[in-house]
Amino acid sequence: MTDPRKILITGASGLIAGFAIKALKESCELTLVDLDDTAFVDCIALDLRIDSQTLDDLCSTHDMIIHLAFSKDHTDDIKMAENVYRAAMKADSKPSVIMASSIHAVGGYWDWQKEPYRSILNKQASAETLKNALIGIDRPLYPNSVYGASKGYLELLGKHYADQGLQVVVVRYGGVTHELDFFEKEPGFHSIWFSHGDTIHFFQCLVKAEITQQYSVIFATSKNRFGIHDLGPAEQLLNYTASDDGSEQDYKNEL
Ligand SMILES: NC(=O)c1ccc[n+]([C@@H]2O[C@H](COP(=O)([O-])OP(=O)(O)OC[C@H]3O[C@@H](n4cnc5c(N)ncnc54)[C@H](O)[C@@H]3O)[C@@H](O)[C@H]2O)c1
Numbered sequence: 001m002t003d004p005r006k007i008l009i010t011g012a013s014g015l016i017a018g019f020a021i022k023a024l025k026e027s028c029e030l031t032l033v034d035l036d037d038t039a040f041v042d043c044i045a046l047d048l049r050i051d052s053q054t055l056d057d058l059c060s061t062h063d064m065i066i067h068l069a070f071s072k073d074h075t076d077d078i079k080m081a082e083n084v085y086r087a088a089m090k091a092d093s094k095p096s097v098i099m100a101s102s103i104h105a106v107g108g109y110w111d112w113q114k115e116p117y118r119s120i121l122n123k124q125a126s127a128e129t130l131k132n133a134l135i136g137i138d139r140p141l142y143p144n145s146v147y148g149a150s151k152g153y154l155e156l157l158g159k160h161y162a163d164q165g166l167q168v169v170v171v172r173y174g175g176v177t178h179e180l181d182f183f184e185k186e187p188g189f190h191s192i193w194f195s196h197g198d199t200i201h202f203f204q205c206l207v208k209a210e211i212t213q214q215y216s217v218i219f220a221t222s223k224n225r226f227g228i229h230d231l232g233p234a235e236q237l238l239n240y241t242a243s244d245d246g247s248e249q250d251y252k253n254e255l
Contacts (some may be wrong), residue, residue, distance in 0.1 A: 014070060059095055211237060
């Protein structure tokens with residue numbers, strides 16, 4: 001590993017990337033790419049849907065790629081991730097790939113209208129109920145949307161590349177937002193929240209961690225009192241210790 005670490009962040013003008021940049025700009029050498037170069041002086045304009053020589057060159061000179069570029073068009077999202085995996089695999093340096101997935105890749109496991117998740121939604125669940133409702137990374141993919149299914153494909157593709165020698169960490173992010181009314185608009189948001197502070201801390205832990213596993217899947221949320229995703233794997237892999245609690249935010253149950 002070089003010191004400071006050279007890290008390529010895709011989707012650098014986006015929401016989560018903003019926190020990754022904040023977390024890492026002092027300790028790492030960052031290269032930022034996005035569709036346009038308006039938001040950041042050092043942002044390289046690169047369309048990741050195109051499997052380009054520029055992407056190959058960037059991958060070959062970095063230790064880690066934090067892939068956060070995202071498009072609501074699932075085919076674009078898939079194309080970008082495929083290109084990132086392929087370029088990283090081609091590079092002699094084999095940079096590790098931190099692939100953005102989502103809790104929605106396993107969103108089929110919970111239904112806020114049914115128990116035990118209804119009690120969790122209403123912040124009435126007992127410790128025992130919470131323990132039984134916790135979704136671990138050992139559960140098979142179970143998407144609740146086309147979005148979740150496309151993230152599932154990216155996870156499986158990562159497993160394939162890991163078997164070929166790439167180090168891949170799949171991160172199933174919880175809900176990151178700038179809009180605090182999400183706690184009112186989104187049922188159960190207090191259970192899946194990933195606060196700004198914890199997001200920053202998460203990326204700091206990520207680059208400090210000595211990861212030996214070829215392939216890992218972790219959930220990344222805050223330490224929500226009524227959380228439903230197991231943070232144990234992120235704690236073990238990255239020494240990530242979340243601190244914020246979505247249940248302390250204002251929330252009205254509309255169901
Ligand atoms: N925000 C959340 O709550 C959340 C939750 C779970 C998972 N995620 C996942 O995390 C990742 C980042 O999410 P976000 O909310 O920061 O996304 P975002 O939409 O804020 O940012 C995505 C960035 O990707 C860039 N981009 C789009 N197409 C591109 C292309 N062809 N080439 C290069 N760059 C391109 C956009 O310009 C944008 O700046 C996504 O994969 C998303 O699915 C986000």
